[in-house]
Each structure stands twice: as C-alpha cells, then as structure tokens.
Amino acid sequence: GAGVSQTPSNKVTEKGKYVELRCDPISGHTALYWYRQSLGQGPEFLIYFQGTGAADDSGLPNDRFFAVRPEGSVSTLKIQRTERGDSAVYLCASSLTGRPYNEQFFGPGTRLTVL
C-alpha cells in the first residue's frame, strides 16, 4: 500500500516568508508526528497528533511554528516569518495506533531552504 507522502519534496524560500508543508499519512493511521532533521543529526521531535488533536506540541521551537490536522488524516506544518535557521529536512511519520507497538513510518521529507 501507499506509504507516507510529503509535499513539496523541496522548498526554497526567502527569509521572512510563510511556508506550508503537507503530510499525507498512511490510511487508517491515527497518530501523526512531525520531526525536523539537520545534517548529521537525528530527527528532532516537533509535534504529535492523535486523531485531530495535538497531543504533544512541546517540540515546536517557538510561536512561528504551527501545525494542524483538521480531519484526522492530512496534516500541515506552517512556518511564519521563516529564518535561515529553519533550514532543515522536515519529516512526517505516522503510526497505526498508540502504544504498545507504535512503530512510526516516515515519509521522504521536505527539504526546506531559507535564503
């Protein structure tokens, strides 16, 4: 079946602009996670949804970052007033259900470059 998909695959923007990154999880997966990964580092947690609600948004670095999942499937990560430090690969993952076996399936990521 189809895996997790993310669009766009690459996004180049200028400092100060607004961007939206989209994630389509595996059908039927109730949990959805956003991470960002910088070169040479592991994925860094941003936010976790269980259904439509954000169960944990403790990883969002500041109020410029916001994410939604209005119908419990597709999610959008929104970044306002982008800064050069926001440049990274943004990964989305989904899992079928919660604990105990909540292995996460990752999408290919969106590479964001802020000039």
Place this chain on the structure above:
Amino acid sequence: QQPVQSPQAVILREGEDAVINCSSSKALYSVHWYRQKHGEAPVFLMILLKGGEQKGHEKISASFNEKKQQSSLYLTASQLSYSGTYFCGTEGTQGGSEKLVFGKGTKLTVNP
C-alpha cells in the same frame, strides 16, 4: 534528554558483526531502532518495550536493559545493504506522549 549512541561510526567488511549501543539517562517505556540511508527516510527496524516484548524484522536482533536504560542492536553477518546511519529513538515513561527522542546516530559502512 537525548540518548547517547556509540560508536559514532563503524566500518565492516561484508560478513562481519557489529553492535550499536544506545543509552538514556531517563526511565524508558520503549526503544525504537531505525536505519536511514543517505537522502532517504528512516526505516523502522525494531521496537523493544519495557517488560521484554519486542517486534521487528526477523534478521535484526536487539536487547533492552530497563534497569540501565540501555539498548543494543546486533547486526550479524553484515551485508552491503546494511550500510546507513542507525538511530535509536527513546520513548519516556512519563505522561501520555508517544514522541521519540532520537540519538545522533551511528554511521555503519559495510565494504565488500
């Protein structure tokens, strides 16, 4: 608290074995292992739960010492396809969040 992985990098010849370690300073509910090839998404390998249960690929083995908050991934008879960066992700016991905190990774290179 980010888990610490060791070694940072390892180079093997095809057929050799390797062990990758992951250590956390906090009590853990589970440890997840992923492999990521350059430019690709992380791929799930194994999940180990507090209490001893685990689930993952048949050819991958791992251990989880709950008392020491440590996990090890055992790669035996390595193949060229095992090359990549291995990440452990830890899930804490506190609260209901199921977020993973990932280590910095261990880069494995398997040569012919």
